[in-house]
Amino acid sequence: MKKIILLIISFFILTSCDEDEEVFSPKPRGFMRLEFPEKKYINYDSTCPFAFQIPVYSFIKKDEYAGADPCWLNIEFPKFKATLHLSYKVVNNDLEKYLKDSHEFANKHQVKATGVDEIVIVRDTAKVYGLLFDIGGNTASSIQFYLTDSTKHFIRGALYLNSVPNIDSSKIVVDFIKKDVLHLINTARWKN
Numbered sequence: 001m002k003k004i005i006l007l008i009i010s011f012f013i014l015t016s017c018d019e020d021e022e023v024f025s026p027k028p029r030g031f032m033r034l035e036f037p038e039k040k041y042i043n044y045d046s047t048c049p050f051a052f053q054i055p056v057y058s059f060i061k062k063d064e065y066a067g068a069d070p071c072w073l074n075i076e077f078p079k080f081k082a083t084l085h086l087s088y089k090v091v092n093n094d095l096e097k098y099l100k101d102s103h104e105f106a107n108k109h110q111v112k113a114t115g116v117d118e119i120v121i122v123r124d125t126a127k128v129y130g131l132l133f134d135i136g137g138n139t140a141s142s143i144q145f146y147l148t149d150s151t152k153h154f155i156r157g158a159l160y161l162n163s164v165p166n167i168d169s170s171k172i173v174v175d176f177i178k179k180d181v182l183h184l185i186n187t188a189r190w191k192n
Helices: 002-016 095-111 167-187
Strands: 041-045 050-055 059-062 073-077 082-090 113-123 128-137 143-148 153-161
Touching: 050 167, 073 167, 082 167, 095 113, 095 128, 095 143, 095 153, 128 167, 143 167, 153 167
Parallel strands: none
Antiparallel strands: 041 050, 059 073, 073 082, 082 153, 113 128, 128 143, 143 153
């Protein structure tokens, strides 16, 4: 009787191991594929005391915030649901306050950040100086910067995506727009 039971158990064990049987495992979460446009730029010039180049796949609109100054602008990237907020201030012996505010705004994201790289901006020929904050991790704003001529002009910028921060899906978009932000910085000029 033991031999028959052992034989039946062996039969079931051997027949349950079918090589053609598919093994099911959960699929990893996927993200939408994005097709990025070709990098082309146009000049932006207005009544504001600065000018720069923006990508052709973006547009500028005035900041609609009730307390916004006339030269506060939003560069919209509709395909990527992203906005680069720009605020301009005239320097009147208060540059130190604007610099301090910029550092504080960037530091507010360090709670969720995995790190912050600071890139110094020096363009002596155009009198454009500043700092770019490249903030890593699941933060609301991954790129912030300021530009100044140290005497009259100050611009602060912050990039925000209109989505829940998730570095796994948003890093590719942030990296793409970061090149546009760097192009804006490299083409920025003050008007007299």
